[in-house]
Amino acid sequence: MAARTLLWWLVPIAGLAELGGHFHVSRRAPGLADWQAARPAVEALRRPGEPLLVAPRWAEPVARHVLGDARFPLEEVARADESRFEAALEVSLLGESAPEIASWPVLEERRAGKLLLRRRKNPAPRPALQDLVGRVPDATVVDVVGGVERPCPWDAHARREAGGLHGDQAYPAARHACPGAGAWHFVGVTVIEDEQWRPRRCIWAHPAQGVLRIHFPDVPLGAALTGHAGLPQWYERERRGAPIQLRFSIDGAEVGSVTHKDGDGWAAFELPTPGRAGQRGALDVSISAPRAQQRQLCFEVATR
């Protein structure tokens, strides 16, 4: 057979190669049985307080299904970032790593079938002294309009809402409900999607016409206030809203302010609190926007 004829065989052979490729790629990723078989190994490696990251992230729903809520507390799944954790467990498939922790040194590594488990140590953890998201129930909230303070009382049984695709985030039953403007005008804990559509657990604080002020009493203080602020990507991406200002003060003295503009995304901030480390104080967060339409601000703040 002539060499040229042999070359033509490359075309049907390409078809054969695609068939081989199909069998290869369709069996590469772990199925449900693989995940279930890996469960004991995951349980053995995971430590409380260390988040579990699945790489690639698209496989996380399977992990949540198999491992359950106990291994995926909401505050870890919808964490603000990874900085506060001492370590994390990475469940890797298809040779991928979670980009957030890929540079962390590996403490332990174990293969469980098609899954590779790596416990990684945060080289520079910054644990929170106090995560203020957890303090929302004992905060005091007022809406200040024209110099008049209108209380937003705590309601543990408010009407829940979840707007679906075109609506707002879930309005929790337990929230500080502000009177007048609408159900959206409250302070409470929810989860928003950031600019990469990742979940972020945060304090919903949609300002209305005035200034929404949240008062956290008796907060253990450190060297700084750190946090993130953002809008749900659904609104943030429109880039049509007014800037939102968050002013932070401790015991009445302003510590600093953050201005969130559409397009900033889930943006980190840090405000030094010099001379306050080891003390306790009252933290006030005042949120306002010149135009309050679609200002679904959500933020988290911690003392460190």
Next chain:
Amino acid sequence: MSRTARALRAAQDPLIALACFTGTLALLIHTSGDLGYARDEGFYFRAAADYQRWFELLFRDPSAAITKAAVDRHWRANHEHPALVKSLFALSYKFLHQDLGLVREGGLAYRLPGMAFSALGVSVTYLWGARAVSRLGGLVAALLLLMQPQVFYHSHLACFDMAVLTMWLVTTYAYARTLEGGGVGWVLLTGLLYGLELDTKHNAWLLPPALVVHWAVTRVPPLLRAELAGGRLRPPAALFAMALLGPPVFLALWPWLWFDTASRFLGYARFHLHHDYYNMEFLGTTYFRPPMPRAYAWVMTAATVPTIALLLAALGGLRSLRELPTRARLDAAGAERGALARAFSTRCLWLLCIGTSYAPWLRTSTPIFGGTKHWITAYSFLCLFAAVGFDWVARRLAEGLSPRLRRLRVAELCAAALVVAAPIATTLHSHPFGLSAYVPLFGGQPGGASLGLNRSFWGYTTGSLLPALNERAPSRAAVYLHDTAQDAWDRTSRDGRARKDLRGTLSIVDSRAALYHHEQHMQKVEYQLWMEYGTVAPEAVALFDGVPVAWLYVRPGQTRR
């Protein structure tokens, strides 16, 4: 040769085309049961139910049916799309399901016309491939058309996408026959078919420009000289037939346009010219308004059409370039001159149909929300080019064999088996996740997920969650339907696919079980479910090759055990 033998020989291609049709239809019916009803199918079920009531009035009292009041009442639903295909859904449901009871499942009765269109598309692809290339090439083209995961998925649906692929194909086929001297019958048929195509989907408006350009392009100097010499230079009669017959057929079969015709037609045109933008993920970014990514159509084609089909189509294009009817080639062709010119004309027509189908996505303002279905009309022509490429390869392979093996067509048959094997395997494997399927070159489904390509849309993967939903949803539960349209769910329920005690709802708060159909932008809905249900752990996950496509939540403590 006896008369019977001659008749059988002449009937070979129609018989093979018929086998393609029935085989395709049988396969689609067989695989329809586990394919959930898509969002848009729900809208068309509802519209078809209204149209059915009008047909019943028409059969009972024709003069009452053609009044403006009756037309407005029954044809208002979904009037942004023409009526032909939905009318067939309605008539299929009425006669095959309700009156004759031949089709047990109502949803299948609605889907049957769509499946028949798909089967017709496959068989006409064969016919044209066999006529223009070779019988085996035609078969390869037909198989390559059906055996694409996304085409196979759309082939099942009570929607218009495969219908318009087929109508575009058959209209163009008839048009091509008129160019080959098919006579007045083919001319009239072309006009009639174009009217039906107009009444199928708005893609049809793109066909005439392609045909006019084809007429101009095929007047290249060497051919033009021959035509001028023969005094034959005039636009094809079929173009006039399309212009004269197309619009009346379009109007006649769409009662909505019988009254206030101008304003309603303009409303229809405006709807499509200024269509809303929906969200669509592409390479990790969700696009929701212009500019849309210019590479979208090309990358999605490469990511979803089996690579061997694209390779063969590229070879077909290359071979066509090598066979361009230059003056030298025409002079050298002798008796084959006509065949050379015909091949050029046909392939030019195919190329223009491909180009026209993709053309809207050269603009960054054209919506991309429907993925590959937008330019699906190109795929039959792509497969016809694949037939040209295959034929080229098969001939070269045969040349290297002994005369005996050549007579047995060993090389051609081996090559055919090898080039269709992967498409068949990937497509049958992809079902019922056709919209989630990506070719091995892109890493398959895991590769598509990692690249940030759309996982699925239209909420049809509810079908894959039904076993878990039926088993575990609490009694009399309201089920949050997410992206499944209420009408699609109602059909799921009426067809007995979902438990009768389950009720669909679009309220997360009121629900006790919830479906979640993954798309990047849909994740905000999942986060609402976490908050409302107090769990991040799905009760069940529909996996395709390890990639989660849709999942089910049940409020903790309420799972039926």
